[in-house]
Amino acid sequence: MNLSLATAELTALIGSYMWPFFRIGALVMTAPLTGSTNVPVRVRLMLAVALTVLIAPLLPEVPAVDPFSWPALMIIFQQLVIGIAMGFALNLVFNAVITGGSVVAMQMGLGFASMVDPSNGTQVPVISQFYLMFSTLIFLGVDGHLLFLDMLAQSFIVLPVGPEGLDRDAFHAIALWGAQMFAAALWLALPAVIALLVVNSAFGAMARAAPQLNIFVIGFPLAILMGFVIILYLLPQVVDQFIRMLDDGFALIDRVLGGG
Helix, strand or coil: CHHHHHHHHHHHHHHHHHHHHHHHHHHHHHHHCCCCCCCCCHHHHHHHHHHHHHHHCCCCCCCCCCCHHHHHHHHHHHHHHHHHHHHHHHHHHHHHHHHHHHHHHHHHHCCCCCECCCCCCCEEEHHHHHHHHHHHHHHHCCCCHHHHHHHHHHHHEEEEHHHHHHHHHHHHHHHHHHHHHHHHHHHHHHHHHHHHHHHHHHHHHHHHHCCCCHHHHHHHHHHHHHHHHHHHHHHHHHHHHHHHHHHHHEEEEEEHHHCC
16 A cells, blocks of 8 residues: 555656656747757756756646556647647747848848858848847847746646647647748838838939949949848837737737637
């Protein structure tokens, strides 16, 4: 009797930390900032363990399931899916910023100037990298990392640990969110694109009026210069739109988890 009781208590203790760890670990591995390729895997793993140790004692009671049973595998799978979905939804916000920066770079003639994006490990235009760093500073400036931790802790209350996870409507909402983020990327780049289109149209009109002058020799560097000036004046709008997208992203996660 004492041995069986001790085994049950040990199983409950292990589960109270192990089940949340899979959700927290999946979120840390895929979320913005922590999911960057510049962050070593060991650092992400240590961060996931630290967050688990801090959050697990505050969570509701988790099911006492044998870690080596079939229900345990289902719980692990569901926690991984939930964590990945939450991190993916937030990552789409930053990817929208990168896409908007790529559109602006193409329009101002800097599409060829690229560098490695640390979050995805792919080549992106330098303007996209600037937008990404700028949005990262905004994210930290508005305490997005604290909202991130609060969202993580609240997810265990809204959607407790168990064999049941996200439903079909949740995945449909995330898919629609991806489409919405592509539209948001275009809206983010639209003012700069329109302004640069006016500049390029002016160069075209000048070349048409005075064909003997090689306007495009000075037009290309001038378009780049005007592009930087336009980006400078449009940065306040980028801040407002990025904060709006962040709010919508957190609201989407709350809705996907069943909180509203």
